[in-house]
Amino acid sequence: MMHSYRPIQSPKLQPELHGPGYVYQEYVPSRQLASHIACYWTMDFQAGAGNPWHRVLPDGCVDIIVDLHSPSYGKAAFVDGLSTRYKVLHFTKARSVFGIRLYSESARAFLKYPLSAIVGHHVFLEELWGVEGRLMAEEIMAANIASEIIAIVERKLSQMLACSDTSTPSLVYQSTQYMYEFKGNLSVTDLAEKVNFSERHLRRAFDRELGLSPKEMLGIIRFQSLLQEFSSGSYSSLTDLALKYGYYDQSHFAKDFARYYGLPLKRMMKKG
Numbered sequence: 001m002m003h004s005y006r007p008i009q010s011p012k013l014q015p016e017l018h019g020p021g022y023v024y025q026e027y028v029p030s031r032q033l034a035s036h037i038a039c040y041w042t043m044d045f046q047a048g049a050g051n052p053w054h055r056v057l058p059d060g061c062v063d064i065i066v067d068l069h070s071p072s073y074g075k076a077a078f079v080d081g082l083s084t085r086y087k088v089l090h091f092t093k094a095r096s097v098f099g100i101r102l103y104s105e106s107a108r109a110f111l112k113y114p115l116s117a118i119v120g121h122h123v124f125l126e127e128l129w130g131v132e133g134r135l136m137a138e139e140i141m142a143a144n145i146a147s148e149i150i151a152i153v154e155r156k157l158s159q160m161l162a163c164s165d166t167s168t169p170s171l172v173y174q175s176t177q178y179m180y181e182f183k184g185n186l187s188v189t190d191l192a193e194k195v196n197f198s199e200r201h202l203r204r205a206f207d208r209e210l211g212l213s214p215k216e217m218l219g220i221i222r223f224q225s226l227l228q229e230f231s232s233g234s235y236s237s238l239t240d241l242a243l244k245y246g247y248y249d250q251s252h253f254a255k256d257f258a259r260y261y262g263l264p265l266k267r268m269m270k271k272g
Contacts, residue, residue: 023042026039032154037106040149041099042098047094062107062115062118065100066137075124077133079124080118082211085260104217109160110161114211119212136156175195183222184221188218199214226242
């Protein structure tokens, strides 16, 4: 079943940055894994391409990343934690990367590890999965094309999902479903009422499992939902779009845009 929330990353919003030396692509997961995985993605950069950076937006997801050029299988695969601000990665040499973008509420079924422990940094997959993490990295790096890598990953993740205990949805899982349903345009008070828990209990659950507050997650999902509509061009005006997502103050909207995207709103308006 497809997920109702589809985060977007900057290369999709700025296709003019793509070229022979910088290529970012996304791949849809199988139906079996679509409710757990937002997408698979690849990023290839050639040295001297004239675009030595890659912008990463906060999207409420966590990524398993494999550096296909790594000299070490043990150091090739790592989990990049949740972030609440944009990041700009600068490259000085050729890079080839494969990524698995997991929805945060599903990540523990695969990682067996709370995301709160890796907020703002990364952990090598071998530390989480032991020898299995290194073996998967080795198998991925031996593959020749993206479809082969995806087949390897889907087989591994499907096995892990079959062995995980997902019979009782967690409070974080239930809460994020409401966040997605309302596209982040929901107060923490209203969210707490919907899941029948106090705001304090909700904050503790999010801090323990994800390492960020419900308010922060709501803000990210709201902004990502707005970006999806912004990208499609289906809105009548930027003011109406901001109002639809609860931005009643233009300066608040501009501030959030700068925080999450890292570029002035006026610069992106050239696209819109």
